[in-house]
Amino acid sequence: MAVLQALVNGTLVGGVYALITVGLTLIFGVLEIVNFAQGEFLMVGMYVAYFSYVALHLDPMLSAVLAFGVLFGIGAVLERWLVRRVLHGPEISQIFLTVGISIALQNAALAFFGSDFHSVHVPYQTASLSLGPIPISVPYLLAFAWGAAINLLLYVFLVRTDFGRAMRAVAVNAVAATLSGINVSRVRMIAFAIGAGLAGLAGAVILPYAYVYPTIGLQYVVIMFTIAVLGGLGNVNGAVIGSLIVGITQALSALFLPSALQNLVVFALFVAVLMIKPSGLLGRSHAH
Amino acid sequence: MLSIRELSAWYGAVEALHGISLEVAEGERVALVGSNRAGKTTTLRAISGLVGRRAAELTYRGADLQHTNPYAIPALGIAHVPEGRQIFTGMSVIDNLLVGAYTHKQPVQRRERLDLVFSLFPRLAERRQQAGDTLSGGEQQMLAIGRALMASPSLLLLDEPSQGLAPRIVDEMYEALQRVAQTGVTILLVEQNVSLALDFASRAYVIENGRISLHGSSEELVNDERIRASYLGI
Numbered sequence: 168m169a170v171l172q173a174l175v176n177g178t179l180v181g182g183v184y185a186l187i188t189v190g191l192t193l194i195f196g197v198l199e200i201v202n203f204a205q206g207e208f209l210m211v212g213m214y215v216a217y218f219s220y221v222a223l224h225l226d227p228m229l230s231a232v233l234a235f236g237v238l239f240g241i242g243a244v245l246e247r248w249l250v251r252r253v254l255h256g257p258e259i260s261q262i263f264l265t266v267g268i269s270i271a272l273q274n275a276a277l278a279f280f281g282s283d284f285h286s287v288h289v290p291y292q293t294a295s296l297s298l299g300p301i302p303i304s305v306p307y308l309l310a311f312a313w314g315a316a317i318n319l320l321l322y323v324f325l326v327r328t329d330f331g332r333a334m335r336a337v338a339v340n341a342v343a344a345t346l347s348g349i350n351v352s353r354v355r356m357i358a359f360a361i362g363a364g365l366a367g368l369a370g371a372v373i374l375p376y377a378y379v380y381p382t383i384g385l386q387y388v389v390i391m392f393t394i395a396v397l398g399g400l401g402n403v404n405g406a407v408i409g410s411l412i413v414g415i416t417q418a419l420s421a422l423f424l425p426s427a428l429q430n431l432v433v434f435a436l437f438v439a440v441l442m443i444k445p446s447g448l449l450g451r452s453h454a455h
Numbered sequence: 456m457l458s459i460r461e462l463s464a465w466y467g468a469v470e471a472l473h474g475i476s477l478e479v480a481e482g483e484r485v486a487l488v489g490s491n492r493a494g495k496t497t498t499l500r501a502i503s504g505l506v507g508r509r510a511a512e513l514t515y516r517g518a519d520l521q522h523t524n525p526y527a528i529p530a531l532g533i534a535h536v537p538e539g540r541q542i543f544t545g546m547s548v549i550d551n552l553l554v555g556a557y558t559h560k561q562p563v564q565r566r567e568r569l570d571l572v573f574s575l576f577p578r579l580a581e582r583r584q585q586a587g588d589t590l591s592g593g594e595q596q597m598l599a600i601g602r603a604l605m606a607s608p609s610l611l612l613l614d615e616p617s618q619g620l621a622p623r624i625v626d627e628m629y630e631a632l633q634r635v636a637q638t639g640v641t642i643l644l645v646e647q648n649v650s651l652a653l654d655f656a657s658r659a660y661v662i663e664n665g666r667i668s669l670h671g672s673s674e675e676l677v678n679d680e681r682i683r684a685s686y687l688g689i
């Protein structure tokens with residue numbers, strides 16, 4: 168029973184991880200840049216949801232859309248004015264730039280919002296449904312539902328629409344994409360904006376069970392990178408599988424190990440996968 | 456249709472084309488031939504805006520290509536089949552073709568183009584769901600040409616379509632290109648295989664070390680002593 172419970176919890180958490188990671192994966196897949204500011208985009212999304220709750224009594228499940236919009240805008244501006252300049256530069260300048268953005272966002276949050284921990288109070292905060300004998304936490308279930316919906320939407324976008332197809336084309340061959348009449352710079356800007364927007368959306372939907380403070384992004388960025396690399400950097404399907412594996416591994420190991428050691432199991436698994444298949448579970452092939 | 460005067464092109468600080476001039480009229484089939492590293496690929500890349508270039512004139516149907524963004528050039532009616540095919544790896548045949556139709560959104564028109572491409576290259580139809588990069592070399596070349604045709608071009612730039620292919624496949628492909636030309640598409644063909652190129656085109660330019668050294672009708676060139684000695688091995 169405990170194992171079953173752990174599997175259910177692990178799947179729910181994994182679905183949320185998939186939502187948190189998918190933006191990072193999209194950005195890497197299309198722009199080939201590792202965005203170390205992704206955790207801070209998530210943090211800003213949490214603040215958007217928090218202030219929407221305080222000022223407008225908006226449920227984070229709804230302000231998630233607003234958080235997506237705000238971070239989409241921030242992402243578009245950052246790409247247009249900063250990221251674009253380092254795309255063809257050395258990796259070290261890409262790292263400096265995105266780490267720089269992450270530090271700037273942390274400090275801006277600290278300056279404007281202070282270092283206090285904030286949370287929201289929604290009616291379903293402690294509610295749970297029962298699946299037979301297994302209780303399911305409602306806030307986790309809702310966040311999972313957002314994660315599933317977003318991953319499905321993104322899949323349909325990338326596979327079925329012209330613009331999504333163009334995005335995949337840019338990811339694998341920018342020159343041939345240009346020769347097909349695709350404005351590669353614009354596609355990259357929008358991919359970065361969507362990636363940032365998805366981090367913002369993820370930040371909003373986890374707010375009912377998480378605290379927001381200026382450095383919360385650091386906590387999530389480690390898990391994001393573990394999953395993204397595990398699944399094969401740049402591979403959206405791989406990121407989903409990696410998310411479920413990490414979620415379930417964490418939940419199962421919690422049954423046997425003290426919580427301090429849970430992440431050790433995840434990292435052991437991570438190292439093992441990379442030793443066997445250095446390109447990650449699904450390798451890096453293309454953006455879907 | 457395509458007018459090029461004194462075109463120079465650079466890779467960084469290195470000049471690869473030194474002021475070439477070239478003219479292609481509506482409905483013509485023109486070849487650009489020359490040995491390895493002569494500057495054939497660079498010429499096509501300069502037309503498409505993929506390398507730094509400067510020219511006294513570089514116009515297509517009156518549009519100044521020097522003041523057109525590279526991504527906007529296909530919409531003018533120029534489709535460029537690049538050297539080495541440049542298939543979108545991991546994407547299916549049909550997706551590769553649909554990316555080629557990116558500038559043409561009307562479903563009816565797309566349907567027609569797709570039918571045309573599949574009638575020219577039936578093997579692409581059989582493999583439509585297969586990943587483009589898992590096709591054979593000949594099929595990949597057909598896919599690259601098909602992708603270019605999806606944009607309903609008026610001018611087709613072809614960079615060594617015969618490269619690395621078996622003679623039987625090359626024949627098959629050139630037959631398809633004949634049919635494309637018969638539909639009224641103008642073709643500027645780059646080939647290292649000079650006899651093949653002179654067979655296909657009515658006129659040709661010879662490029663050597665980034666300069667045009669000779670041009671004339673294919674007939675004249677086939678009978679030219681220098682061509683026979685250096686390129687046809689006769």
Ligand SMILES: Nc1ncnc2c1ncn2[C@@H]1O[C@H](COP(=O)(O)OP(=O)(O)O)[C@@H](O)[C@H]1O
Nearest residue numbers: 466469471489490491492493494495496497498
């Ligand atoms: N990407 C590149 N970077 C630097 N130099 C290049 C590049 N591509 C081609 N060149 C140089 O430009 C010249 C012309 O090359 P290219 O146009 O590819 O010749 P061809 O297609 O006739 O074989 C050669 O000297 C080649 O070395």
Ligand SMILES: [Mg+2]
Nearest residue numbers: 495496497538
């Ligand atoms: Mg070449």
